[in-house]
Amino acid sequence: MAPPPRLPPALLDELVEEVLLRVPPDDPARLLRAALVCKRWCRIISDPGFRRRFSEFHRTPPMLGFFSDLRLSTFISTTSFCPPRGYRHNYQPNPIDARHGRVLLHCVTWNSGTNPLDNAFLVWDPITGERRKLPLLPWSFYPYSWNAAVLCASMCACDHLDCRRGPFLVVLVGTHQWGMFSYVYSSETAAWSEWASAQQPGDDFVLRPSLLLGNAIYFLLRYSRSIVVYDLGAREMSLIGMPAECLMGGNVLMATEDGGLGIATLVNHWHRLYLWSREAGSDKDGGWVQSRAIDLKTLLPDEALSMYLDVAGFAYGTGVIFLKTGVGIFTIDLKSCQVKKVFKDGWCNYNLPYMSFYTPDFLAKVN
Structure with a gap:
């Protein structure tokens, strides 16, 4: 035959x-x-x-892992992915933001008296280990508070499926005695923009992950239950109020199912996670609707409920919320309500999800 x-x-x-x-x-x-x-x-x-x-x-890029504990810069893998240790130096860099396959690191020194903005930022690609050190800001001053975000320079014109090799932006916002300020770094020009200013909100930025929706980046403020909106096109900042029911502190910015602005907040004495969504076109302070209330007593083990809880992160695109407990870190899938313990140790500062497609680029050398 x-x-x-x-x-x-x-x-x-x-x-x-x-x-x-x-x-x-x-x-x-x-x-x-x-x-x-x-x-x-x-x-x-x-x-x-x-x-x-x-x-x-x-x-939708999968969540390959997350950074936990701002002080230790610990990457915790939720898959078989283990990044190269390209962010280790003789100083201790802190992860500030992660988006579009990149991680923004702040090069912290052990001298607590130094101006934090006198220390350079690094943009790191965990897949390849490549890193780019950003120059110092053109004007040095000690901020009251600050936060930063990294994103693809093409913004809405890109589907962000494979853009981590392309140009990127870093947006830095902060407060000082004269008001709010912002800078934008462009990898194409390898320089920071001139600074822009806005009225002092009488508040401090929370060093928690920002949220990118459309052409705007959203940052949380600490005390006034307000959100700073940075318009990437106009390079301007504005404020919108949060729901009055949101407590000071334990809130996380999130995207709703239809791609709108949302907030997750946790009420400990009820062990409930409340999800809020903002209606499109609403005015400055109104327009918030409570879309869901999740009873954590039915989802978390008893030992996780015996101590203080905190909502600490959101993985955009996957609908996964991070919860910190005294016995570890849990994730909650908002669609299925499936709970998973992803880190067994106790309290950490915050969680910064890292999401990207992984393909073994280095294998191109082995043809």
Whole structure:
């Protein structure tokens, strides 16, 4: 009996690629093991075109892990992904923001008396280990408070599926005795913009993850139950009020299911997580609607409820909320209400989710 005819190499590659495209993105080790099967599979996976098609097929980047404890700069993997330790230096950098496959690090020194803005920022790609040190600000002054965000420079014109190699922006906002201020760093010009100012809100920025929605970045303030809105197009700042029911402190900015602005806040004595959404076109202080109340007593183990809880992070695109407890860190999937313990140790400062598509770029050298 004659053997079956062999498929042309091009058609065989297409069939193999169709199979590899369906490898779940939330377990990078599977794609790596597939690349090591043979040189043909390695060549397919390491091709830039496959990386783009892989991202388009799955659309939403998975959460590969998160940074916990601002002081220790600890990356905790929630998958098989383990980033290169490209952020370790002789000083202790702190993760400030993570978005579009990049992480913004602040190069903190051990001298507590130094001006925090006299220390440079780093933008780090955990997938490749590449990093870029930003220059110091053109004007040095001691801020009352500050926060920063990193994002793709194309903003709304990009689908952000594979843009971590492209140009990026870093937005720095803060307060000082004259009011609020902002700077924008562009990787294309390798320089900071001139500073812009706004009226002093009489409050301090909370050093918690910001939220990017459309053409605006949102930052939390600490005491006044207000949110600073930074318009990326106009390079201007404005304020909107939070729901009156939101307590001072334990709030996290989040995106609603329809892509609008939302807030998650936790009331400890009731052990309830409240979700708020802001109606489009609402006025400066109104327009908030409580969309959901989640009873944590039915979701968390008893030992997690015995101590103070805090809502500490939100993974955009996946609808996952981070909760800190005295016995560890838990995630709650807002769609399924599935709870998962992702870190066994106790209290940490805050959680900064890291989301990206992982493809083994280094395998391009092994064809």
